[in-house]
Amino acid sequence: MNFYDKVYYLVKKIPRGKVATYGQIAALIGSPRSARMVGWAMHAMDGGRLEEIPWQRVINREGRISTTCVVHPPNQQARLLKKDSVKITKKDNNFFIDLNKYLWQP
């Protein structure tokens, strides 16, 4: 099992209505300092993966969406989260999530 597969496996385990941070995913994998790789894994997965993996539930430590990818715009992530019954706070063209309420705790 390579790094990506672990990331995808964990991301798929995030229950509906919850979110997780990059650092959290990295820590669960076993490399607490590989948060950037988690983000990279998200970027690397293209095509159908986006539909089967809840990538929108993975956010940065501030509970903010920090995608720079033009094909995965924040508004789409917000839309998917809204489907998950997650409350989104819009602020300065950025979307924030209340981690105290929605953070996933395995």
Add this chain to the structure above:
DNA sequence: CTTATGACTTTCA
């Protein structure tokens, strides 16, 4: 093998 880069995090001024 060495160098550069990134959907991050933490620390120091």
Add this chain to the structure above:
DNA sequence: CTGAAAGCCATAA
């Protein structure tokens, strides 16, 4: 409190 800088580790070239 705010902002800048370094650290981290897996991939790609």
